[in-house]
Amino acid sequence: MSEPERLAWPGLRVVGRMVGRAMITRCPNCGGKPVLRDWFHLHERCPACGIALERGEESDYYIGGMLLNITLCFVIFAVGFWGVLIVTYPRVPWDVLQYGLVAAMVLLPVLLYPISRLVWLAVDLAVRPQSEKTDADGD
Numbered sequence: 001m002s003e004p005e006r007l008a009w010p011g012l013r014v015v016g017r018m019v020g021r022a023m024i025t026r027c028p029n030c031g032g033k034p035v036l037r038d039w040f041h042l043h044e045r046c047p048a049c050g051i052a053l054e055r056g057e058e059s060d061y062y063i064g065g066m067l068l069n070i071t072l073c074f075v076i077f078a079v080g081f082w083g084v085l086i087v088t089y090p091r092v093p094w095d096v097l098q099y100g101l102v103a104a105m106v107l108l109p110v111l112l113y114p115i116s117r118l119v120w121l122a123v124d125l126a127v128r129p130q131s132e133k134t135d136a137d138g139d
């Protein structure tokens with residue numbers, strides 16, 4: 001029977017630095033680049049530190065990243081909608097809101113896709129640091 005993996009909490013400063021690196025599409029571990037093979041795929045390993053970016057996990061690993069992507073898009077939608085509504089009330093540009101927010105909801109998930117994946121990876125690396133068990137193979 002295998003031993004369950006222990007989770008760590010390195011502190012907000014370290015997590016913030018890792019998430020910050022991820023948000024500018026750099027390696028959450030070292031800040032190296034490029035980590036994106038193309039907009040929708042990561043390199044297998046970081047070219048600077050060699051950490052396994054896919055972490056050798058199953059294909060459902062990035063469901064957390066997708067949840068993050070959806071959440072970010074919803075927050076941007078809500079802030080955009082309420083911001084325009086409050087700022088322009090009572091002459092609310094309903095057409096701009098209707099078409100602009102629909103366009104944003106189509107484009108934002110695509111634009112935020114790599115950032116969501118890397119931020120998810122950053123949080124995962126923060127609480128489950130690289131180890132031989134999780135990252136040695138990278139397969």
Ligand SMILES: [Zn+2]
Nearest residue numbers: 027030046049
């Ligand atoms: Zn790296």
